[in-house]
Amino acid sequence: xxxxxxxxxxxxxxxxxxxxxxxxxxxxxxxxxxxxxxxxxxxxxxxxxxxxxxxxxxxxxxxxxxxxxxxxxxxxxxxxxxxxxxxxxxxxxxxxxxxxxxxxxxxxxxxxxxxxxxxxxxxxxxxxxxxxxxxxxxxxxxxxxxxxxxxxxxxxxxxxxxxxxxxxxxxxxxxxxxxxxxxxxxxxxxxxxxxxxxxxxxxxxxxxxxx
Amino acid sequence: xxxxxxxxxxxxxxxxxxxxxxxxxxxxxxxxxxxxxxxxxxxxxxxxxxxxxxxxxxxxxxxxxxxxxxxxxxxxxxxxxxxxxxxxxxxxxxxxxxxxxxxxxxxxxxxxxxxxxxxxxxxxxxxxxxxxxxxxxxxxxxxxxxxxxxxxxxxxxxxxxxxxxxxxxxxxxxxxxxxxxxxxxxxxxxxxxxxxxxxxxxxxxxx
Amino acid sequence: xxxxxxxxxxxxxxxxxxxxxxxxxxxxxxxxxxxxxxxxxxxxxxxxxxxxxxxxxxxxxxxxxxxxxxxxxxxxxxxxxxxxxxxxxxxxxxxxxxxxxxxxxxxxxxxxxxxxxxxxxxxxxxxxxxxxxxxxxxxxxxxxxxxxxxxxxxxxxxxxxxxxxxxxxxxxxxxxxxxxxxxxxxxxxxxxx
Numbered sequence: 001x002x003x004x005x006x007x008x009x010x011x012x013x014x015x016x017x018x019x020x021x022x023x024x025x026x027x028x029x030x031x032x033x034x035x036x037x038x039x040x041x042x043x044x045x046x047x048x049x050x051x052x053x054x055x056x057x058x059x060x061x062x063x064x065x066x067x068x069x070x071x072x073x074x075x076x077x078x079x080x081x082x083x084x085x086x087x088x089x090x091x092x093x094x095x096x097x098x099x100x101x102x103x104x105x106x107x108x109x110x111x112x113x114x115x116x117x118x119x120x121x122x123x124x125x126x127x128x129x130x131x132x133x134x135x136x137x138x139x140x141x142x143x144x145x146x147x148x149x150x151x152x153x154x155x156x157x158x159x160x161x162x163x164x165x166x167x168x169x170x171x172x173x174x175x176x177x178x179x180x181x182x183x184x185x186x187x188x189x190x191x192x193x194x195x196x197x198x199x200x201x202x203x204x205x206x207x208x209x210x211x
Numbered sequence: 212x213x214x215x216x217x218x219x220x221x222x223x224x225x226x227x228x229x230x231x232x233x234x235x236x237x238x239x240x241x242x243x244x245x246x247x248x249x250x251x252x253x254x255x256x257x258x259x260x261x262x263x264x265x266x267x268x269x270x271x272x273x274x275x276x277x278x279x280x281x282x283x284x285x286x287x288x289x290x291x292x293x294x295x296x297x298x299x300x301x302x303x304x305x306x307x308x309x310x311x312x313x314x315x316x317x318x319x320x321x322x323x324x325x326x327x328x329x330x331x332x333x334x335x336x337x338x339x340x341x342x343x344x345x346x347x348x349x350x351x352x353x354x355x356x357x358x359x360x361x362x363x364x365x366x367x368x369x370x371x372x373x374x375x376x377x378x379x380x381x382x383x384x385x386x387x388x389x390x391x392x393x394x395x396x397x398x399x400x401x402x403x404x405x406x407x408x409x410x411x412x413x414x415x416x417x418x
Numbered sequence: 419x420x421x422x423x424x425x426x427x428x429x430x431x432x433x434x435x436x437x438x439x440x441x442x443x444x445x446x447x448x449x450x451x452x453x454x455x456x457x458x459x460x461x462x463x464x465x466x467x468x469x470x471x472x473x474x475x476x477x478x479x480x481x482x483x484x485x486x487x488x489x490x491x492x493x494x495x496x497x498x499x500x501x502x503x504x505x506x507x508x509x510x511x512x513x514x515x516x517x518x519x520x521x522x523x524x525x526x527x528x529x530x531x532x533x534x535x536x537x538x539x540x541x542x543x544x545x546x547x548x549x550x551x552x553x554x555x556x557x558x559x560x561x562x563x564x565x566x567x568x569x570x571x572x573x574x575x576x577x578x579x580x581x582x583x584x585x586x587x588x589x590x591x592x593x594x595x596x597x598x599x600x601x602x603x604x605x606x607x608x609x610x611x
Contacts, residue, residue: 087483152328165318169356331430414431
């Protein structure tokens with residue numbers, strides 16, 4: 001299972017970088033809290049359903065924040081070339097990076113979700129399940145798109161444009177699971193999204209990082 | 212060229228009859244289907260590029276997606292006009308097809324932003340191709356998503372687009388319109404592709 | 419080891435390499451010279467397999483696990499230490515007895531003292547030495563070096579001279595502005611326009 005070991009080594013590297021630099025995760029946590037406060041004022045009256053929806057907007061934007069930073073060390077120092085040259089499968093680079101971003105997102109959500117329950121309204125088990133499923137899809141797709149964006153100019157502007165349309169189905173699945181009386185079908189949809197897009201990202205990552 | 216001429220003639224006749232029969236339905240739906248066809252064609256060419264590495268597929272994929280986006284925009288416009296005509300609103304979120312098209316339009320617009328931000332070369336070709344493949348998967352996914360969204364987004368029951376009674380002759384007219392629209396798209400594709408190829412050759416000769 | 423026939427690479431309309439023929443036998447040491455922008459770096463990247471040719475044939479008889487690539491940039495994570503960087507590459511290249519090998523290389527290149535400091539705090543010369551460690555870590559049989567003497571101080575250059583002599587028998591393709599330095603080792607030369 002050297003494939004998983006390679007991905008683990010790469011993910012470990014990203015976690016080490018974050019522990020040394022401490023830039024991304026604190027920014028994500030602060031961001032999501034700030035977004036909640038802004039939402040509180042954006043909703044003039046108590047509107048529980050609207051608040052549930054805004055939770056998902058917050059999650060997508062926080063994920064985006066984490067993703068914008070995702071390949072920066074690799075691209076800035078050209079290290080991506082060295083990783084691509086290594087004998088490991090190129091998709092292991094994707095997997096390692098996606099796992100690291102997922103870890104950052106989970107940390108940010110661990111702070112955000114209880115806060116959401118405090119500021120707005122109770123968070124159900126279905127919502128938590130949806131968040132976990134959505135994380136997988138967002139990180140799988142987002143990591144691949146981040147690698148694309150970082151290859152070009154204006155990468156900070158480009159990644160949101162690439163990421164947001166693809167995140168709309170996730171928002172739909174998530175909000176549906178949160179507000180509907182039958183969350184199972186939305187959770188199922190999220191699982192489908194995850195499976196299909198994760199496989200696609202895994203299969204095509206090689207072509208994104210080689211020329 | 213003869214085929215193109217014939218196709219366009221078909222389109223013209225079809226549209227005239229179509230309008231007489233049921234109005235903008237005969238314009239909007241063929242445009243929508245053509246948009247799907249071109250975007251799917253672009254994804255197919257992208258797959259061929261990744262599979263074989265032959266560079267010509269890049270221009271073919273790009274051109275197909277370009278035409279597809281034009282038709283997608285037309286879908287949104289004609290759909291909006293139709294909505295206005297039938298329900299007196301320019302936009303209705305209950306219209307599943309249009310909402311799904313909007314998502315796709317956003318996605319494929321970003322395709323061009325992606326291309327413009329990359330230097331020409333094999334890297335840009337591959338990345339564009341991968342993105343096009345994601346688009347192909349997004350098409351059914353966004354439809355499914357919008358369908359699911361209906362259930363919690365709106366309390367009022369779903370509205371179906373008013374379609375003319377489907378009889379044999381009307382179906383035939385619709386078929387003609389569809390064929391004509393596809394012919395138009397194919398013509399645009401051929402012309403644009405030829406133009407881009409010429410442009411590329413000129414630039415290479417100069418460099 | 420390396421065989422190219424009519425190798426071409428272009429980026430859109432820009433032709434970087436045009437119709438290149440090349441033969442590097444196993445154990446050969448070929449020095450590549452040429453002005454800036456003549457395609458030296460692109461050639462190395464083609465041989466390394468980082469980019470695919472636009473036209474022509476290119477055969478490289480070494481799997482990428484056996485290729486060592488030294489680029490213009492050191493290709494290390496600046497916020498991590500030398501030790502952490504080499505440990506990562508050691509894992510990815512599946513080096514047996516990783517710790518010993520890393521320790522040996524760090525000592526040989528005079529980086530042992532600063533092995534735990536973040537790379538960003540090292541001088542450019544030391545960073546280049548670390549890059550050399552990275553390149554040699556997995557004991558490659560084909561070495562692609564892009565201006566290896568760049569940024570090295572006198573001591574570093576001496577270390578590198580020693581290394582290159584010690585690695586006789588491996589195959590080398592070296593891009594440089596200073597071919598005289600390598601004249602002793604070179605078995606062939608390629609001048610790009």
